[in-house]
Amino acid sequence: xxxxxxxxxxxxxxxxxxxxxxxxxxxxxxxxxxxxxxxxxxxxxxxxxxxxxxxxxxxxxxxxxxxxxxxxxxxxxxxxxxxxxxxxxxxxxxxxxxxxxxxxxxxxxxxxxxxxxxxxxxxxxxxxxxxxxxxxxxxxxxxxxxxxxxxxxxxxxxxxxxxxxxxxxxxxxxxxxxxxxxxxxxxxxxxxxxxxxxxxxxxxxxxxxxxxxxxxxxxxxxxxxxxxxxxxxxxxxxxxxxxxxxxxxxxxxxxxxxxxxxxxxxxxxxx
Amino acid sequence: xxxxxxxxxxxxxxxxxxxxxxxxxxxxxxxxxxxxxxxxxxxxxxxxxxxxxxxxxxxxxxxxxxxxxxxxxxxxxxxxxxxxxxxxxxxxxxxxxxxxxxxxxxxxxxxxxxxxxxxxxxxxxxxxxxxxxxxxxxxxxxxxxxxxxxxxxxxxxxxxxxxxxxxxxxxxxxxxxxxxxxxxxxxxxxxxxxxxxxxxxxxxxxxxxxxxxxxxxxxxxxxxxxxxxxxxxxxxxxxxxxxxxxxxxxxxxxxxxxxxxxxxxxxxxxxx
Numbered sequence: 397x398x399x400x401x402x403x404x405x406x407x408x409x410x411x412x413x414x415x416x417x418x419x420x421x422x423x424x425x426x427x428x429x430x431x432x433x434x435x436x437x438x439x440x441x442x443x444x445x446x447x448x449x450x451x452x453x454x455x456x457x458x459x460x461x462x463x464x465x466x467x468x469x470x471x472x473x474x475x476x477x478x479x480x481x482x483x484x485x486x487x488x489x490x491x492x493x494x495x496x497x498x499x500x501x502x503x504x505x506x507x508x509x510x511x512x513x514x515x516x517x518x519x520x521x522x523x524x525x526x527x528x529x530x531x532x533x534x535x536x537x538x539x540x541x542x543x544x545x546x547x548x549x550x551x552x553x554x555x556x557x558x559x560x561x562x563x564x565x566x567x568x569x570x571x572x573x574x575x576x577x578x579x580x581x582x583x584x585x586x587x588x589x590x591x592x593x594x595x596x597x598x599x600x601x602x603x604x605x606x607x608x609x610x611x612x613x614x615x616x617x618x619x620x621x622x623x624x625x626x627x628x629x630x631x632x633x634x635x636x637x638x639x640x641x642x643x644x645x646x647x648x649x650x651x652x653x654x655x656x657x658x659x660x661x662x663x664x665x666x667x
Numbered sequence: 668x669x670x671x672x673x674x675x676x677x678x679x680x681x682x683x684x685x686x687x688x689x690x691x692x693x694x695x696x697x698x699x700x701x702x703x704x705x706x707x708x709x710x711x712x713x714x715x716x717x718x719x720x721x722x723x724x725x726x727x728x729x730x731x732x733x734x735x736x737x738x739x740x741x742x743x744x745x746x747x748x749x750x751x752x753x754x755x756x757x758x759x760x761x762x763x764x765x766x767x768x769x770x771x772x773x774x775x776x777x778x779x780x781x782x783x784x785x786x787x788x789x790x791x792x793x794x795x796x797x798x799x800x801x802x803x804x805x806x807x808x809x810x811x812x813x814x815x816x817x818x819x820x821x822x823x824x825x826x827x828x829x830x831x832x833x834x835x836x837x838x839x840x841x842x843x844x845x846x847x848x849x850x851x852x853x854x855x856x857x858x859x860x861x862x863x864x865x866x867x868x869x870x871x872x873x874x875x876x877x878x879x880x881x882x883x884x885x886x887x888x889x890x891x892x893x894x895x896x897x898x899x900x901x902x903x904x905x906x907x908x909x910x911x912x913x914x915x916x917x918x919x920x921x922x923x924x925x926x927x928x929x930x931x932x933x934x935x936x937x938x939x
Contacts (some may be wrong), residue, residue: 475800501802515793531800537692583801 426452428489429587429619430474435483443469444480445643452593456613456620457629458651461640462665467623470640471589474621475509476500487587505533506579508618512592514572516564522549522575523560529583541632548578552608568599577608581616588612594629602629609633627666631655639665668847670898692810692896693889699811710810715889717813720821722827728773729828731767731838733757733835750846754854757836762859762876766829768924771883774821779891782813783912786895788906795896796938805896813888821884829876862867865935875931882927883920890916 430451437444443466451457461467472478473485476492485492492503508529516525526545530536536544549556565574575594581589593609594602604620606629612618613635620659624630630637639647639654639662645655647662654662736766740756787810789795795805833855840846859870894912 402751405848411896472796472801477796477799491682497804501799505802506799509797511793511797515797517797518792 397658397659400610408549409641422427422593425465426454428488429455430621431472431484431486432470433474435480435485437466437469437473437478437480442643444473445612446483447640447645449617449638451619451621453619454617456609456614456622456635457634457638458636459621459638459640460627460630460665461625465640466643467589468614469626471509471591471621471623474504474589475504475507475636482573486649494573505529505583506584508583508587508588510573510576510580510588510590510593512595514576514577516572516575518564521560522562522564525549525575526579526582529579533583545578546580549575551581551611552578552602568601570597570604573597573601573605577605577612581612581618585617586619588620589655590620591623592624592626593622594624600628605629607633641665668768676696688897689889689893692806692893693814694714695806696810696814696889698759699807700815704807704936706812713812713816715782717774717816718823721777721820721824722773724773724777724829725770725824728769729766729831730835731763732759732769732828733837734839735834735852736760736765736832737836737839738843741840746775750844751850752842752867753836753844753846754851755858756854757840757851758799758833758855759858759872761829761832762870762872764924764928766826766885767876767879768861768920770828771821771880771887771920772823772917773914774817774824774884775788775887775890775920778817779887779916780909780913782888782891783895783909784905786892787898787908788902791905792899810889810892810896813892814885817884817888818881819884821887822880825846825877829873836888844882871935875935877930878929878931879924882923885918886919886923890919 402535409417428450430449432449435444435447436442440452444532447470449457449470451458458469459470473480474487474492476485476495483493483515487503488506490503492500492546516522517528520528520637523542526548529537529631530541530544545560549559554571554574559567559571564575567575577593590609597605607621609620610633611628613620613633614637622630622633631654633650637647637649637651637654641661647657647659649657655666659662736757736761737753741750742754744756746754786795791807795809798805798808830839836855837851840851841848853917859872863871865874891912894908894915898908900907
């Protein structure tokens with residue numbers, strides 16, 4: 397996609413290949429990129445109680461669940477912003493639970509995160525926001541960075557000339573979210589994590605974000621995890637769905653399988 | 668009774684953990700001043716905000732403190748016909764105590780609260796999580812530049828406050844009390860020279876008066892950063908953190924001032 401990956405130090409280990417997967421399964425012959433095994437985490441109350449999750453290369457995994465079910469916590473664990481009380485989390489085959497602070501920072505450079513409310517740096521312009529991961533993690537010169545920023549803004553259907561010099565406060569919610577996506581993919585990450593990407597957006601903006609998420613998978617082949625409680629949006633982007641309930645993965649399968657499930661909780665959740 | 672003991676135990680554990688985290692933050696912020704990557708542009712921006720932005724308020728504080736010192740001391744010294752010592756009193760008070768402490772308290776109110784509010788807002792809007800998710804250490808990026816700016820700019824502002832305070836005292840002494848300027852300035856210099864020199868040239872009082880703001884600068888920035896980074900509970904939490912940062916930093920400055928004065932009296936004893 398761009399020379400960004402060549403300029404970034406790569407400490408990844410070879411990801412493991414899914415063993416014994418059937419041809420129709422999401423794992424078919426593909427590498428496991430993210431793997432959670434028996435993950436437990438409590439704050440004042442238990443949040444995750446033995447979560448098992450495998451996300452395969454190039455897949456868009458949607459994690460559904462009620463508000464407060466621990467979906468965002470799951471993303472923070474994968475980013476190693478939190479550490480589990482018990483269990484293992486492997487990214488590209490490497491256990492990230494015992495990484496040092498600096499090693500965790502290095503690992504995160506292979507990921508992009510789209511935050512619920514974009515989390516753009518409000519004192520920086522759109523250009524500087526998107527350029528930030530490039531300036532931080534690559535040795536690219538400013539001309540190359542400017543070229544990549546324009547490319548990423550065009551990818552998320554924004555006019556670079558119109559928005560680059562604006563501050564995040566001058567943008568609409570949908571535009572902010574798109575800039576958040578542009579920033580998340582700026583440094584060409586192998587994994588993109590989305591935290592409630594459609595929250596607080598009008599239907600047209602939701603459509604645009606869904607289109608972008610699908611485009612990202614189709615054109616760039618990134619592995620994505622989308623956590624959301626928006627079932628319709630989740631089904632439209634998912635290649636595979638996991639449902640989090642009471643700290644455990646209650647269901648795993650395709651959107652179609654979930655839609656036809658007999659599980660009373662799933663029926664109630666789907667409305 | 669058991670519940671009371673349990674509540675005290677929980678509170679004390681919380682305080683001990685807070686103190687531990689505060690010193691850990693200070694240790695990391697200081698360590699990052701000597702290791703790459705450096706965020707020099709951020710350091711300059713913070714120097715401008717903490718230092719240059721505080722100049723007007725420091726000038727006003729220093730000026731009026733020096734003026735009121737001269738005015739008050741003229742009343743007491745006048746009883747003994749000793750108004751010529753106003754310069755000594757103003758000089759010693761400003762350089763030894765009022766310059767460093769008042770500067771630190773004013774910078775706390777202005778910049779310390781700003782640091783807590785800014786970092787607190789970044790915390791609740793997930794901007795700090797965003798920094799971490801892009802592989803940036805928030806302490807290195809946000810705290811260390813403020814820490815460097817604090818330990819450089821608070822002593823600089825203190826020099827300004829000292830000078831302007833002495834000038835304020837001079838104005839009152841000359842125009843209100845009627846003391847010749849040279850008598851006043853000789854008093855100022857005499858009292859600074861009296862306590863001896865460090866490295867032949869620098870008055871001891873002046874040097875010890877600059878050692879304090881160095882520590883105060885660290886306290887102001889670290890306390891603001893600590894409360895900002897630990898904000899919980901949305902915008903209400905930001906307001907609470909800002910207040911706590913100002914109160915804690917002010918108390919720490921006043922308490923540290925006493926212990927630093929004691930330490931400096933031992934390390935660089937005045938010439939008797």
